Amino acid sequence: MSYGSSDILLAADGTGYQRSNTESESDTYQDSTANGTSTFSSYVTRTWTTSDHEVGVGSGGSADAETIDNLVNVSSQSTHSGTDTATLVQVTTSNSDTGSDSYSDTDINPTVSSSENDSLSGSDQWTDQVSGTGTNYPNLTWTASETYSGSGSGKDKYNDRDEDISTTTPDSSTTLYDDAVFTDTGTDKYQQSNNGTLSQSTVDGSLTQSDQHQDSDSGTENDSETDTGWEQWNGSEPDLSVVSSRDNFNDTVSDGSLYTDLDVGTSGTAGPGTDTLSSTSNDSVNFNTSDTSQVTDTLTNQYGTPTVSSITGTSGDQGTLGEIDTLGDIETISPTGADLGDAVNFDDKTNEQDTATDGLSIGVTTNGQVGVGENLNSTESIELTDNSSTTLIEDDPGTANLVGPDVDESDTATSTLTTGDTMQVTDTVNATDTTTLPNGSVITQQANGNDSDNISDTETDGDVKTETEDTVPGGSLQLVTNDDDHYNDQSNSTDSYTQSDSASVNIVTPVPTKPKGTGSYNIWTCPLFMNPKAWHLTGPKHEVYPKRTRRRILN
Numbered sequence: 006m007s008y009g010s011s012d013i014l015l016a017a018d019g020t021g022y023q024r025s026n027t028e029s030e031s032d033t034y035q036d037s038t039a040n041g042t043s044t045f046s047s048y049v050t051r052t053w054t055t056s057d058h059e060v061g062v063g064s065g066g067s068a069d070a071e072t073i074d075n076l077v078n079v080s081s082q083s084t085h086s087g088t089d090t091a092t093l094v095q096v097t098t099s100n101s102d103t104g105s106d107s108y109s110d111t112d113i114n115p116t117v118s119s120s121e122n123d124s125l126s127g128s129d130q131w132t133d134q135v136s137g138t139g140t141n142y143p144n145l146t147w148t149a150s151e152t153y154s155g156s157g158s159g160k161d162k163y164n165d166r167d168e169d170i171s172t173t174t175p176d177s178s179t180t181l182y183d184d185a186v187f188t189d190t191g192t193d194k195y196q197q198s199n200n201g202t203l204s205q206s207t208v209d210g211s212l213t214q215s216d217q218h219q220d221s222d223s224g225t226e227n228d229s230e231t232d233t234g235w236e237q238w239n240g241s242e243p244d245l246s247v248v249s250s251r252d253n254f255n256d257t258v259s260d261g262s263l264y265t266d267l268d269v270g271t272s273g274t275a276g277p278g279t280d281t282l283s284s285t286s287n288d289s290v291n292f293n294t295s296d297t298s299q300v301t302d303t304l305t306n307q308y309g310t311p312t313v314s315s316i317t318g319t320s321g322d323q324g325t326l327g328e329i330d331t332l333g334d335i336e337t338i339s340p341t342g343a344d345l346g347d348a349v350n351f352d353d354k355t356n357e358q359d360t361a362t363d364g365l366s367i368g369v370t371t372n373g374q375v376g377v378g379e380n381l382n383s384t385e386s387i388e389l390t391d392n393s394s395t396t397l398i399e400d401d402p403g404t405a406n407l408v409g410p411d412v413d414e415s416d417t418a419t420s421t422l423t424t425g426d427t428m429q430v431t432d433t434v435n436a437t438d439t440t441t442l443p444n445g446s447v448i449t450q451q452a453n454g455n456d457s458d459n460i461s462d463t464e465t466d467g468d469v470k471t472e473t474e475d476t477v478p479g480g481s482l483q484l485v486t487n488d489d490d491h492y493n494d495q496s497n498s499t500d501s502y503t504q505s506d507s508a509s510v511n512i513v514t515p516v517p518t519k520p521k522g523t524g525s526y527n528i529w530t531c532p533l534f535m536n537p538k539a540w541h542l543t544g545p546k547h548e549v550y551p552k553r554t555r556r557r558i559l560n
Contacts, residue, residue, distance in 0.1 A: 006030050022059040028052070046086035053079045069114035069121070079104040092143065099136040105129065119169045129159035142208070150204035158196040165189040183234035193224040201273075215273035222266045229259040246304035254296045262288045274340050282334040293323040310373025310381075317366040324359035324395075346409075351416075352402040357395070365389045376440075383436035393426040415473040425463040432456045446514040454506040460499070467493035 007029035015021035033048040057075040080103050087096040107128040114121040137151035167187045174180050201216035236252045264286045272278030299317045306312070331352045337345040368386040375381045403416025434454040441447050 020061045022057065022061075024055075024057050026053075026055045028054075041091060043089040044087070045089075047084070049081075049083045051081050053077070069112065071110070071112045073108075073110050075106070075108045077104070077106045094141040095138065096140075097136075097138045099134075101132070101134045103132045105131075118171060119167070121167050123163075123165040125161075125163045127159065127161035129157070131155075131157035146207045148204075148206040148208060150202070152200075152202050154198075154200035156196075156198040158194075160192065160194045162192045163190065178238055178240045180237045181234070182236075183232065186229075186231045188229045189227075191224065191226040193222075195222045196220070213274050215271075215275065216278075217271050218268070219270075220266075220268045223264065225261070225263045227259065227261045229257070232256045242302070244304065246302050248300070248302050250298070250300040252296065252298040254294075256294045258290070258292045260288075260290050262286070270338075272338055272340075272342075276340065277345060278338045278340070280336045280338060282332075282336070284330075284332050286330045287328070289325060289327040291325050293321075295319075295321040306375060308374040308376075310371065310375060312369065312371045314369050315367070317364075317368075319362070319364040321362045322359070324357070326358075327354075327356040329354040347405075347407040349405040349407065350403070351405075352400070354401075355397065355399040357397040359395045361393045363391045378441040378443075380439045381436070383434075383438075385434045385436070386432075388431045388433075389429070391426070391428045394424070396423045397421070413473075413475050415471075417469070417471045419470075420466075420468045422466045423464070425461075427459070427461045429460075430458045444514070446512060449511040449513075450509070451511075452508045454504075456502075456504045456506070458500075458502045462496070462498045464496040465494065469493075 007027070009025065009027035011023075011025040013021075013023045015023070028051070030051045031049070034046070036045045037043070055075075055077045057073070059071075059073040061071055062069055082099075082101050084099045085096070086098075087094065105128065107126075109126040110124065112121065112123040133153075133155040135151065135153045137149065139147065139149040141147045165188065169183075169185045171183045172181065197218070197220040199216070199218040201214070203214045205212045233255045235254070236250075238250045240248050242248055264284070266282075266284045268280070268282055270278065270280035272280075297317070297319050299315060302314045304312050304314075329352075331350075333350045335348045337347075339345055366386060366388045368384070370385075371381050371383045373380065397420070399418070399420045401416055401418040403414065405412065405414040432454065433456075434452060436452045438450045439447065440449075
């Protein structure tokens with residue numbers, strides 16, 4: 006016998022649903038008697054299938070499209086047979102179930118300033134089987150046995166992503182832009198299996214049993230958030246200088262984790278059983294933030310020469326934080342189910358790293374005419390940078406034995422902390438000033454400087470600690486604790502300074518050309534390589550001096 010149903014509702018835009026359901030069942034039974042012996046048997050099968058497909062508008066509005074699919078398949082079989090005589094009744098049974106399901110859900114919602122794309126999917130499979138026999142005797146004794154097994158597995162997966170983009174202009178001089186992205190992904194898997202036997206008899210009073218199982222579960226999850234953008238401002242000051250500022254930022258944070266759990270065990274009447282448990286978790290956080298801001302002021306003088314002043318600041322911080330925890334437990338179990346003891350091992354690890362950077366730069370630049378006959382080409386900057394780092398590593402492995410009230414535990418914890426900081430300050434000047442006088446003389450002044458200071462500090466702190474805890478024999482609650490600490494600390498500092506400065510003045514005065522007999526002029530002379538203060542008046546003259554005599558014409 007089979008039957009089914011379907012339901013379809015679709016709109017012109019494709020939204021709606023399609024659903025179907027199909028079932029079938031078959032039953033067979035036989036019964037006969039001959040020569041005082043009766044036999045019987047029955048056989049039943051059943052299958053069931055259902056599906057669901059939906060397309061519609063999500064909670065985000067008309068642009069939000071959501072699609073859902075579900076599918077389930079199940080089948081079962083059952084047999085039952087037996088024999089009835091004057092001396093015994095014997096029955097045999099068998100049952101099995103098998104099934105699977107799958108599902109998916111997607112949600113997409115794009116808009117002008119944001120987008121959403123989420124998905125969820127998964128599936129499961131399973132099967133179970135049980136078979137057994139039983140015999141009844143006229144003296145009301147009986148024997149029975151059963152064998153069973155089962156298994157199952159499944160997985161789930163999700164992926165969510167949202168993005169928001171905004172651009173605003175609070176006023177005519179300011180523009181803001183921000184782009185934020187959020188993601189969340191994860192998986193989960195499981196698998197399990199078990200099998201065993203059971204038999205019992207009232208004829209001899211025997212009971213035997215055995216069981217085995219193995220279950221595992223694992224999963225991952227990753228979250229991330231990214232935020233990037235900038236802010237721009239343009240304006241002017243009362244002194245007619247043009248000012249602009251911009252701030253750029255980029256921040257990212259991600260958080261990831263994974264876990265695994267395992268359970269394997271055996272038990273039975275043949276002897277002590279064991280149950281082994283193990284688990285591992287791993288969590289990590291990564292972050293990276295950066296920000297750069299700059300303010301620029303441009304002032305133009307009456308000669309059209311701009312002087313540009315700027316201040317630039319930078320900051321950043323990046324690092325990781327990781328934690329790994331492991332735990333193992335082997336439990337011994339008596340045939341009656343009593344706990345005979347546990348052997349435990351564990352380890353906790355931590356790893357942290359962080360690096361921060363800060364910087365500040367101030368600069369002033371002028372290149373052009375600044376006065377009558379005067380030109381200036383000048384650049385000066387002051388820069389400050391500071392970099393710091395931190396690293397922390399911790400580890401704490403240990404073991405523990407638990408037998409009734411007695412506990413023996415020991416562990417060794419180590420910790421190492423390293424910090425460092427480096428700071429640098431630099432001052433750089435390069436300037437050339439050129440002035441041309443009315444008489445044609447050219448005065449050139451130069452100044453150059455490069456000064457720096459570097460400071461560095463590092464420090465390392467180490468710690469090793471061993472600890473044991475034992476209960477007094479007999480299970481007294483009194484604890485005997487032994488601690489052993491070792492420390493190892495180191496530090497180092499350096500400071501270096503360099504300076505390089507120079508300045509010069511150069512004067513070039515043209516020598517007038519006068520024919521002999523046309524007039525007189527004063528001549529200032531100084532022998533070569535002598536101090537300029539040795540200049541002395543030797544004119545008026547009409548003669549030409551030798552090449553190795555320096556001359557200066559004043560009028």
